[in-house]
Amino acid sequence: MPHSYSGKVALVTGGASGIGRATVERMLEDGDAVVAADLNAENGERLLSELSGPSREGRLIFVRTNVAEEADIAAAVTRAVDTFGRLDKLVNNAGLGGAFGPITEIDVDDWDYTFHVLVRGVYLGVKHGARAMIARGEGGAIVNVGSVAGLYGGGGPVAYSSAKAAVINFTRSVSLELAAHRIRVDAVCPGFIRTPLALGGGAGPDLSALQPWPDRGEPRDLADVIAFLCSDGSRFMTGTDIAVDGGLTAAGAQLASAPGNTLAKGVVGVNRGSTGERSLIRRKLGRDEIRK
Ligand SMILES: NC(=O)c1ccc[n+]([C@@H]2O[C@H](COP(=O)([O-])OP(=O)(O)OC[C@H]3O[C@@H](n4cnc5c(N)ncnc54)[C@H](O)[C@@H]3O)[C@@H](O)[C@H]2O)c1
DSSP states (O other), rough: SSSOOOOOOEETTTTSSSHHHHHOOOOOTTOOOOEEEESSSHHHHHHHHHHHHGGTTSSEEEOOTTTTTHHHHHHHHHHHHHHSSSOEEEEEEOOOOOSOOTTTTOHHHHHHHHHHHIHHHHHHHHHHHHHHHHHHHSOOEEEOOOGGTTTTTTTSSSHHHHHHHHHHHHHHHHHHGGGGGGGEEEEEEEOSSSSHHHSOOOOOOOOOGGGGGSSOOOOOHHHHHHHHSSGGGGTTTOOOEESSTTTHHHTOOOGGTTTTTOTSSSSSOOOOTTSSSSOOEEOOGGGGGOOO
């Protein structure tokens, strides 16, 4: 592998699972060199063994990264530049369900943990990714993964929904500053997508029951839109947020009332998603503690 890769170079956080992994796969198909950064080293090793075929030789790197730690994010960006010579595309995708339960019960550390991963992680990604792009002077594209939960109330737990709203307006705000450097910054807002987080991580209800479009959302549905936002085809787009949700937002669904949304009521805890770390139910509420 030459020091400076002739194609595009991408960094995808949360790249070892779900939407991130599908994005890594799509970018490899497009001929990019990709750095997948994720907290879950076991899934990272699986990613390398399953996606590093002969045609992708030397184009995929896994870096164990905690997006909430500045040194980790800086190191992942440095790894991309040192290995492939540049950074053209950055996808801030790492995420998890975070704190859940009634606001009167949520533990402050679980609230902070949620914001550290979902908001601080995106800010740190943009900070260090933009530095590398500005230093090279050829622009770039950044995509932050929000959620339909960040567009209105009732689409997810309170902490998660608030953090995703922050990601969406951070995207708009920082796009103003980075436009002068020809760095575009956009957000995608997934609806219900079949990933380990949505299906197994206790993230919340099966929102697809409320979705107008008949097919279930798959990680690849997001990866294709993210790839478009990182491509020249979207060269006049910046500061946008695009819902990729099978019409959920158009329907204005009452998401909290979706069948199976038991997490909104009756339990308090923190969902650590696909990180390999244990999610926790701290307490089950008594009947009179549950606010209807
Ligand atoms: N699946 C959905 O229905 C859905 C809906 C809306 C938004 N999203 C968002 O999409 C993004 C991807 O989620 P997914 O559904 O693919 O979930 P996933 O659990 O399959 O993948 C998320 C990845 O992020 C990694 N991660 C979590 N915390 C991290 C940290 N601190 N540092 C580095 N990596 C970390 C996990 O280890 C995991 O590999 C998240 O931001 C999520 O909030 C998903």
